[in-house]
Amino acid sequence: xxxxxxxxxxLIQIEIFPRRxxxxxxxxELLVELSKIxxxxxxxxxxxxxxxxxxxxxATGQIVNHKFSDTIRIGETDISLAVIVGRIRLEVLNSEIxxxxxxxxxxxxxxxxxxREGLFLPTRQTVSDYAKRGPGADPTVLGxxxxxxxxxxxxxxxxxxx
Amino acid sequence: MAYEAQYYPxxxxxxxxxxxxxxxxxxxxxxxxxxxxxxxxxHRAPGSDYPSTHPPLAEMGEPECSIREIVEPTPGAKAGxxxxxxxxxxxxxxxxxxxxxxxxxxxxNYRGVDPGTLSGRQVxxxxxxxxxxxxKFQLETEMTCPALASLRGATVHGHxxxxxxxxIMFDMLxxxxxxxxxxxxxxxxxxxxxxxxxxxxxxxxxxxxxxxxTIYRVDNVAFRDxxxxxEWVHTVFEKRTAYGFKPE
Numbered sequence: 001x002x003x004x005x006x007x008x009x010x011l012i013q014i015e016i017f018p019r020r021x022x023x024x025x026x027x028x029e030l031l032v033e034l035s036k037i038x039x040x041x042x043x044x045x046x047x048x049x050x051x052x053x054x055x056x057x058x059a060t061g062q063i064v065n066h067k068f069s070d071t072i073r074i075g076e077t078d079i080s081l082a083v084i085v086g087r088i089r090l091e092v093l094n095s096e097i098x099x100x101x102x103x104x105x106x107x108x109x110x111x112x113x114x115x116r117e118g119l120f121l122p123t124r125q126t127v128s129d130y131a132k133r134g135p136g137a138d139p140t141v142l143g144x145x146x147x148x149x150x151x152x153x154x155x156x157x158x159x160x161x162x
Numbered sequence: 163m164a165y166e167a168q169y170y171p172x173x174x175x176x177x178x179x180x181x182x183x184x185x186x187x188x189x190x191x192x193x194x195x196x197x198x199x200x201x202x203x204x205h206r207a208p209g210s211d212y213p214s215t216h217p218p219l220a221e222m223g224e225p226e227c228s229i230r231e232i233v234e235p236t237p238g239a240k241a242g243x244x245x246x247x248x249x250x251x252x253x254x255x256x257x258x259x260x261x262x263x264x265x266x267x268x269x270x271n272y273r274g275v276d277p278g279t280l281s282g283r284q285v286x287x288x289x290x291x292x293x294x295x296x297x298k299f300q301l302e303t304e305m306t307c308p309a310l311a312s313l314r315g316a317t318v319h320g321h322x323x324x325x326x327x328x329x330i331m332f333d334m335l336x337x338x339x340x341x342x343x344x345x346x347x348x349x350x351x352x353x354x355x356x357x358x359x360x361x362x363x364x365x366x367x368x369x370x371x372x373x374x375x376t377i378y379r380v381d382n383v384a385f386r387d388x389x390x391x392x393e394w395v396h397t398v399f400e401k402r403t404a405y406g407f408k409p410e
Contacts, residue, residue, distance in 0.1 A: 018324075019324065020324055020325055020326060020327050021323065021324050021325070021326040021327065021332060022326075022327060023326065023327045023328070026327060048319070048320075048323060048332060048334060049334065050334060051334055051335075054316070054317075054335060054352075054353045055317070056316060056317070057315065057316025057317065057352045057353065058204075058315075058316065058352045058354065059316065059335075059349075059352050059353040059354040062353065062354060062355070064334070064335055064336055064353070065336065066334070066335075066336040067336055067339055068326065068336075084326065084332065086323075086324065111327065
């Protein structure tokens with residue numbers, strides 16, 4: 001992993017948007033392949049939330065046990081999916097890595113996908129970020145947290161030794 | 163001359179399906195038993211009596227009223243049933259029905275119902291046994307594909323999301339699942355676990371769903387392909403504009 005957010009000017013951000021919401025198996029396959037590509041600085045997985053308990057209605061509080069709720073293992077890191085994977089946003093070093101990623105996606109996602117380049121992850125601290133994390137916050141985690149979650153949760157570092 | 167009801171203009175398959183849904187002349191595709199239906203609705207235990215909110219009308223001694231004499235009460239009203247609801251959600255990916263057409267079907271073909279249309283869901287309130295009749299009709303016929311439509315009393319979220327890989331409309335409470343090629347419901351419409359799995363049969367193939375849908379889509383039958391519909395929509399808009407909402 002490369003320290004990114006402090007120097008984001010030359011980095012490329014891409015979004016992988018599959019035509020269908022991914023099952024945990026496909027998501028795992030894709031994320032494992034992506035984790036093997038050198039030069040991805042930050043990644044962000046987004047999708048509809050899978051609640052642990054029924055949030056409202058007559059069944060409030062009952063366990064949901066969703067079929068898409070699973071723990072996937074990437075390298076040495078276990079990630080429990082709190083969402084069904086709908087899109088993946090990445091920050092990469094250069095256009096060659098972007099092309100590699102595109103090739104992996106086209107191979108692993110037979111349902112088709114949209115592959116976009118743009119600005120998807122914040123590169124500077126927003127007011128909410130400042131309110132949540134204060135002035136000395138780590139720039140690499142900007143925009144990577146669950147907006148509804150507690151500060152610091154749901155961020156995984158794949159190779160912490162680096 | 164006998165009057166023949168006209169429901170919807172247009173010559174495309176979508177227009178034809180819309181006419182079918184509104185007239186109630188739809189094909190029956192599957193069987194859902196009464197007990198299964200009661201289980202997934204979750205209002206009372208299967209096989210139990212209908213709880214009532216008042217004695218049967220025959221025992222109540224109704225006041226003299228010419229309208230009461232003309233209008234035969236529905237079976238549910240006659241027996242004094244509670245008012246209960248059934249709520250359907252339809253995917254925007256070529257689901258057979260849509261909230262408006264479910265409402266048309268209920269309001270045109272059944273009495274004593276209160277259909278409500280919202281952006282992604284449709285609810286019918288009625289006396290319990292009348293409501294069950296409508297729910298069963300909609301579940302058993304081509305108005306419903308078990309993969310692209312489902313019963314959801316709470317958390318309707320999912321109709322406008324992309325389909326998951328298995329093609330079963332996303333449900334955050336996981337009420338419906340694909341098991342051995344058939345769609346089963348293992349929770350009732352509000353997400354409470356039920357004693358047995360209720361089988362709703364095979365999902366429609368993509369081609370069949372595209373053929374039976376009442377949704378105009380550019381990747382199937384586009385709204386603008388139907389000249390007669392466009393003409394009528396324009397006529398309605400023109401008249402609304404010309405006469406305003408309060409013609410005097």
